[in-house]
Amino acid sequence: TQLLEQSPQFLSIQEGENLTVYCNSSSVFSSLQWYRQEPGEGPVLLVTVVTGGEVKKLKRLTFQFGDARKDSSLHITAAQPGDTGLYLCAGAPGNQFYFGTGTSLTVIP
């Protein structure tokens, strides 16, 4: 069992559609990060959410941190082919850094 479970695991949608990716845990995190990884590259940090209930927007991406700081979501509006990649949530509840199970997104033109 992974500390951070993401759903869905795979997502294939048409350009212009909206989507939401979920990141859930039974542990409390002081902060959660979201990364995107493209093939052949390392993950790139998109955002860090710190406060329970916090909502952050990054252009067409909206990130929310759950009130209890155990879960987070990523919503993409009007997805574009450039959004294709592996989306990972991550955090460090203690002395280790955990990545989520990942959501592989494919946006079809």
Added chain:
Amino acid sequence: KAGVTQTPRYLIKTRGQQVTLSCSPISGHRSVSWYQQTPGQGLQFLFEYFSETQRNKGNFPGRFSGRQFSNSRSEMNVSTLELGDSALYLCASSWDRGLKNEQFFGPGTRLTVL
């Protein structure tokens, strides 16, 4: 400013051998962390080094070790390689210690164990 660099990018080894991977962090960054990425287990934390000292460690056997030099460059060593060690090994650097700081990742070293 140059990003995180990792060498080599690709490596093929056989079971029982050992391997050393290298990571050069972004200039000025003093923390280096290592991760293993596999299709089955995803991204898993190996260890973090700061000021030449291991600060945090993940749940990997002692065959996995690392070190950091005074210039913040880091190496990771895996001894007695097993087939299951085949993975993408990623290095990340950040300006300060602590796993909650923004980490900048390198492109990784793809290790194949035959």
